[in-house]
Amino acid sequence: MSAAPATSPAAAARGLSRPALAALVAAGVVVLCIAPFLVKNYRVFQFNLVLIYAVAILGLNILTGYNGQISLGHSAFFAVGAYCAAIMMDRWGAPYWSTLVPAAALCFAFGFLMGFPALRLGGHYLALATLALALAVPQLLKYKKIEAWTGGVQGIVLTKPEPPFTFELFGSPLNQDRWLYFVTLGVTIVMFVLAWNLLRGRVGRALIAIRDHPIAAGAMGINLPLYKSTAFGVSAAFTGVAGAMSAVVVAFVAPDSFSSFLSITFLVGVVVGGLASIPGAVFGAIFIQFVPNIADQISKSAPWAIYGVFLIVFMYVMPGGVAGLGQRLFRRRSAAP
Amino acid sequence: MRQSQRRNLIKLGVASAVAAAVPPGAFAQQKKYDPGANDREIKIGNINPYSGPASAYGAIGKAIGAYFDKINAEGGINGRRIKYITLDDGYNPAKTVEMTRKLVEEEEVLLVFQPLGTPPNSAIHKYMNQKRVPQLFVATGATKWGDPKNFPWTMGWQPNYQSEGRIYAAHLLETRPGGKVGILMQNDDYGKDYVKGFKDGLGDKAKAMIVSEVTYEVTDPTVDSQMVTLKASGADVFFNVTTPKFAAQAIKKAAEIGWKPLHYLNSVSNAAGSVMVPAGAENGIGIVSAFYLKDPTDPQWQNSPEYKEWAAWMARYNPQASLKDNFNVYGYTVAQSLVQVLRQAGNDLTRANVMKQAASLDLASPMLLPGIRVKTGPDDFFPIEQEQLARWDGKTWVLFGKIYGK
Amino acid sequence: MEALIQQIFAGLATGGIYASVGLALVMIYQSTHHINFAQGEMAMFSTFIAWALLQAGWPYWGAFLATVAVSFAGGLAIQRIILKPVEKAPVLTNVIVFIGLLVIFNSLAGWIFDHTIKPFPSPFPKSSGAQLISPHDLGSIAVMLVVLVLLYAFLRFTSVGLAMRAAAQNPESARLVGIRVSWMLGLGWGLSAAIGAVAGMMVAPIVYLDPNMMGGILLYGFAAALLGGIDNPWGAVIGGFIVGVLENLLGAYVIGTELKLSVALVLIVTILTVRPNGLFGKTVVTRV
DSSP states (O other), rough: OOOOOHHHHHHHHOOHHHHHHHHHHHHHHHHHHHHHHHHHHHHHHHHHHHHHHHHHHHHHIIIIIIIIOOSHHHHHHHHHHHHHHEEEEEEOOGGHHHHHHHHHHHHHHHHHHHHHHHHHHHHHHHHHHHHHHHHHHHHHHOGGGGGHOGGGGGGOOOOOOOSSSSOOOTEOOOOOOOHHHHHHHHHHHHHHHOOOOOSSHHHHHHHHHHHHHHHHHTTTOOHHHHHHHHHHHHHHHHHHHHHHHHHHHHHHHOGGGHHHHHHHHHHHHHHHHHHOOOTHHHHHHHHHHHHHHHHEEEEEEEEHHHHHHHHHHHHOOOTTTTHHHHHHHHHHHHHOO | HHHHHHHHHHHHHHHHHHHHOOOTTGSSSSOOOOOTTTTSEEEEEEHHHSSSTTTGHHHHHHHHHHHHHHHTTTOOOBBBBEEEEEOOOOOOHHHHHHHHHIIIIISSSSEEEOOSHHHHHHHHHHHHHTTOOOEEBOOOOOOOGOOOOTTTBBBSSSSOOOHHHHHHHHHHHHHHOOOEEEEEEEEEHHHHHHHHHHHHHGGGGGHHHHHEEEEEEEOOOOOOOOEEEEEEETEEEEEOOOOHHHHHHHHHHHHHHHHHHHHHOOGOOOOOIIIIIITOOOTTOOOEEEEOOOOOOOGGGTTTTHHHHHHHHHHHTTTSSSSOOOHHHHHHHHHHHHHHHHHHTHHHHHHHHHHHTHHHOOOOOOOOOOTOOOEEHHHHHHSOOOOEEEEEEESSEEEEEEEEOO | OHHHHHHHHHHHHHHHHHHHHHHHHHHHHHHHSOOOOHHHHHHHHHHHHHHHHTTTTTOOHHHHHHHHHHEEEEEEEHHIIIIIGGGTHHHHHHHHHHHHHHHHHHHHHHHHHHOOOOOOOSSSSSOOOSSSOOHHHHHHHHHHHHHHHHHHHHHHHHHHHHHHHHHOHHHHHHHHHTTOOOHHHHHHHHHHHHHHHHHHHHHHHHHHBBBBHHHHHHHHHHHHHHHHHOOOHHHHHHHHHHHHHHHHHHHIISSOOGHHHHHHHHHHHHHHHHHHTTOOOOOOOOOO
16 A cells, blocks of 8 residues: 555556665655645645545546546536535534545445436537536535535535644644645545556456447447446546545535536546546646646736646647656657667 | 744844834834734735636736735835735635635735635635634625624625615615515525525515515526516516626616616616616616715716826726726725724734724725715624615716615 | 516527527537537637727627628637647547637636626617517527528538538548648638627627626537537527527426526436437447
8 A cells, every 4th residue: 555556657667676666665655744744734735635636537537538438527526525525524523534435425326327318428418418417516505495404605614623643743743734634645545546456457448448449348248338337436436535525625615616617627637637547647636736826826817818828838748648748758768779 | 933033133123223213102112013014014915816707806806906006105004015915716715725825824924805705705714713814804795704703803894785785675665665576686695695684674574575586697698587587576676686797687678678666786786887888878767776985987976086096096006907897996995994904003013903903993985985984893893884875867876865874 | 478478588589699609619510520618708709809899980790790700710720820739639638728718718808808797789779668579689590590591501512611521520531532621620610710709799789798708608509509419500509499498487487596507407418318419410320
């Protein structure tokens, strides 16, 4: 159990020996553990958001990158996960860590059901159906009959969990944010390992086969409806876990946090990181977290214009995303003597 | 630790300088600083949606900055320059939390001024009060910002929506107590607050008087269908709780379908130049609305010295912004309130003193309507509570009746 | 009863708006096989250009034609300059570029023209008194039908139109028979930008011009186009009217205004699951 999935394939491919690989992984773990104590609290909070987005993007990538189904509705699953956690903590006093599994289960169910219309719809039609989901969910959350649960438009304010123990490192205490960093990091690693196991095996090959040639895949005996719906469910569950973590870390949920633009942001993250790439999700998350902030610093008058230019230029430079660039570089290196 | 050492050094140096240069009386007040303030500058943070669907409000953030530029050009506040740091949250509460923490923990601002919107402010409400950093003059009309007992570090500014709703109810009960009311509202906190105040104001009669209540979403292209429903309900009073675009559509559609109710329009959308004229100036004759600011597009103010001063400031410090945009009056006036708070705070620029001074304001501002004051007290965290009604006569808003509120 | 008829006509009027935007989407789909997310923002920006020309004292139809021409050139230029480098990249890379264009146009319009709402004139006579449908609504539906007929004739009866359809459907074979596929794509962009401009100028008098004018409308236009079938211009028009009327009736009589968008969307998705290619779309048969 480590951050290995993010580094090992590249490293292994470059022919590093096992001990060297182990040393590299260990160094990575140490850096990840020390990093939050070297920066300000607010940066730690940003790291937490990056980790959460990475899980959400990974979820969408399972569906879009590996299975070829475009979804503009993942903000809805993110919202369902977040509200599931928020309601459990706020109404029933459940501890924060206990909310993740119910959030995942609930979103899996929702996603699996959403998978059925998706079976019949391809491409743009699926994009519309999922976008409809993204638009409907914030509206439903505001609906007055369930306001007692959701808090309506005002949302739900939560309390951040206290760390179970505390110590100081480099003069920085283990406070709420740093504790949550470790929790989020742990959850992220678990989710990445799960995705890794799922996608590198039989299931992953089946999903890719369906993406590349559905009819041929069906002829080979792959159960298309089951695999496609399950892909939808698993993808939603990943994003739901990310949503639940975001409720804990941000300590607030409201319908305005989950606009359909969030779905588009996730899609940007998937493509920027690289389609069908597991480590790519981390780069996608870094992009969607930090690039809008940079744009804001450049211009107050038209920050979105700057962001748009960044996006387009990025697509020129790396049409296959960060992972695509990595592959290209690697291929070039291995071709050279 | 370092902070206090530096503070002591500064105190020492300053004390001797002050003793020599400043007239007696002024230095009776000892210099005290919290993070974000020192002898040279005061750091003020702000959060506004510069990107995304709510980016129209970005004008406020820029106007505030432009007003601080003017203050700095004129020598600052008690000799200190204002350093204004404004960040974009795109009206996304999660982003508001991130940006607020950047302002408080990295930039170390003295206070966070005018964060915009109810959901974004709700998201940071608890944090600001735990950190004991002023969340001052928030840009939303919700009622929960005036709760000094539980949230002593948060204060609103503009008249809250509920009390404005009550004003219309009071006027309605005076003029047409048997009216049948139709309501059009935006389906969010802002719409709900207005309608709650209105219903509270009608009291027991609310159930009997309100015959139809319809909503719209900001993504709706038009409110035509809702207007048809309202007319069909037989209502002869119309309470219009909409943002400018939808307000203009509603006024126009009412005229088109020949519906002529007693029409109350919320103050969010009563700009002459950017709502009433686009809606068709004749279509709006007789509409009643509440005011606290001077409308820059209303001809009745455009010859006043206050308007000219505002326009001169616009030309010099905010030349890119539109003279038609009410938000530039709003930003100008709210910035003046903050400047007054900081002036009053003098050399005691601690966060506690900022809140103390904010809670002891009694101020008239040039672009506030005559007779309306910014007034606060230790138990009164609602700075502007007064509004006056006006009726649209086809060219301009004609003020009438008393000033409501205290 | 009178209210019901008024609701239906109000629905037809807004349906006309959805139809015109849907039509622009169908157009670009026919010639590029992409759905352009920036379509709405481009139309909004074109309308601002028309507004600026009118402010400068141009006569209405002069500004109208100039805007259509400028939009055509602009659409062509966007394809040649901005989209060319990613022409061969995966579909999603293109989608991200569209999203980039969307935010750029939205942001630039707010910066250049500010966010206050602006009245936009209608070329048609003013409505007099209580009418079921205003002359502007009728006029814009007529304008749209003219566009539709012209478009149909262009795609059906001209060699350029044929080449465009060929380039979209099968770029490889089209290239082999000597069609300059890349320029056909550019032409498609130009045309759809021009249609978008017309739609924007017809919509703006009803909803008022501001940078977020097309945000909600694009979604409905998208729904209209898909409901009718993305490869069928007539389908988009009929789909638009269906969506407009359906939404009004649901909101007024069935479920109330709070949930009308959600329910309308659910209905559309349900219809699509039964007829996956839209009501009037062709079923595409793929070969293995």
